[in-house]
Structure formats: C-alpha cells, structure tokens
Amino acid sequence: MWRPFLLGAVFKIVGTAPLLDYPMKGDYSRRDMVRSARLHGVPFSLPKEFPTSSIAACRAFYWLSDRQPGLAKPFARAVYRRYFVDNKPIEPVAAVIEVASALGVEAGELNAALQDSAVKERLKVEVDAGIKRGVFGSPLIFVDGEPFWGADRLDQIERWLETGGW
Numbered sequence: 001m002w003r004p005f006l007l008g009a010v011f012k013i014v015g016t017a018p019l020l021d022y023p024m025k026g027d028y029s030r031r032d033m034v035r036s037a038r039l040h041g042v043p044f045s046l047p048k049e050f051p052t053s054s055i056a057a058c059r060a061f062y063w064l065s066d067r068q069p070g071l072a073k074p075f076a077r078a079v080y081r082r083y084f085v086d087n088k089p090i091e092p093v094a095a096v097i098e099v100a101s102a103l104g105v106e107a108g109e110l111n112a113a114l115q116d117s118a119v120k121e122r123l124k125v126e127v128d129a130g131i132k133r134g135v136f137g138s139p140l141i142f143v144d145g146e147p148f149w150g151a152d153r154l155d156q157i158e159r160w161l162e163t164g165g166w
Contacts, residue, residue: 002073004058005130006123007051007138014136018051036151043085052089054079055123056096056114062122063113064105071103078103 011017020026030046037044057079065072078099083090090096093114101107113119133142140149141157144165148157160166 002061002076003126003130004054004061004076005127005135005138006055006058008053009127010131010136013131020050040151043081045085045087047083047087049089049091052083053091055091056093057090057099058126059114059119059123060096060100060110062126063110063119064100066122068105071100071105074103075100075105 007018019029033046034044057076061072061076061079064075079090079096082088082095082099088095090099093111096114097105097107097110100110134147137149139151140147141153142148143157143160146160146165148154148160
C-alpha cells in the first residue's frame with residue numbers, strides 16, 4: 001500500500017535537513033542518484049528546485065485513493081515523472097491539477113478538494129501515522145513489519161520475500 005508523506009515534517013522532528021544540503025554528502029548523493037537510476041534503468045533528472053513541497057500532490061493522492069483508487073498510483077507515477085524526469089514543478093496546485101486532469105480527473109472538483117479541511121486533515125493524519133510508525137526517509141518499505149530504507153535495499157526486499165525473512 002502506497003502512503004505518501006512529507007519529509008519536511010520528519011526533518012523538523014529529527015533536526016536534520018535535506019540530504020543535498022550537507023557538504024560532501026550532497027555532492028555524492030547528486031552523483032549517486034543519477035548512477036542508481038542508470039543501474040535500475042529508470043529515467044531520472046535531478047530537478048533544479050530540489051527538494052520541493054509535495055503537499056498538494058500528497059493531498060491529491062489521498063483524495064484520489066478514496067474516490068478513484070485505480071487512479072492514485074498512476075497519478076503518483078505521473079507526478080514523479082513530471083518532477084524527476086521532465087524537471088517541471090509539482091508544488092503549485094495548478095501543476096497537480098494538470099497532472100490529474102491528464103488522467104481524466106475533473107479539475108474543478110480536485111481544486112475544491114485540495115482546499116477542503118477534511119482532505120488537509122487526511123494528509124496530516126497519514127503523516128502523523130507514518131512518523132509514529134518510524135518513517136524517516138524515502139523510500140521506506142515495510143515487509144512483514146520489517147522496515148527497509150532506501151532504493152539500495154530493494155534487493156534485500158526481494159530476498160526477504162523469497163525466503164520469508166531472516
């Protein structure tokens with residue numbers, strides 16, 4: 001089950017900053033992201049504005065998952081493509097609506113939903129639940145209650161699923 005959350009909320013609790021803001025680590029990470037994408041055959045372009053706010057995109061995801069569940073994951077993939085491949089912004093509400101509209105979502109309905117207090121609260125509840133569960137970075141994948149953090153753990157996840165864990 002996919003559960004988007006806001007890393008900024010985690011950074012405040014942990015007292016940290018985005019990875020790319022750290023000397024030496026940031027330079028390495030920029031290089032590693034591109035290299036890892038090549039390894040996995042995933043198109044990738046580090047956005048000019050990175051990181052960015054994903055509040056509207058997260059709200060739209062949860063709103064879609066409640067109303068049109070079959071569109072939530074395609075929407076998330078389209079948002080990622082827009083940001084990490086096409087290097088276009090995802091922060092403005094208009095950008096989120098554009099992505100969703102391309103999938104057949106009615107723009108006016110989504111625009112109203114993004115301002116709705118219940119939709120805002122849903123995202124807050126999801127972020128709080130993630131933090132309570134121990135989510136501190138992305139990707140963080142739980143398998144049988146066991147957390148695996150980072151794309152470099154995908155091989156471990158596959159092995160865990162094949163063997164039943166260790």
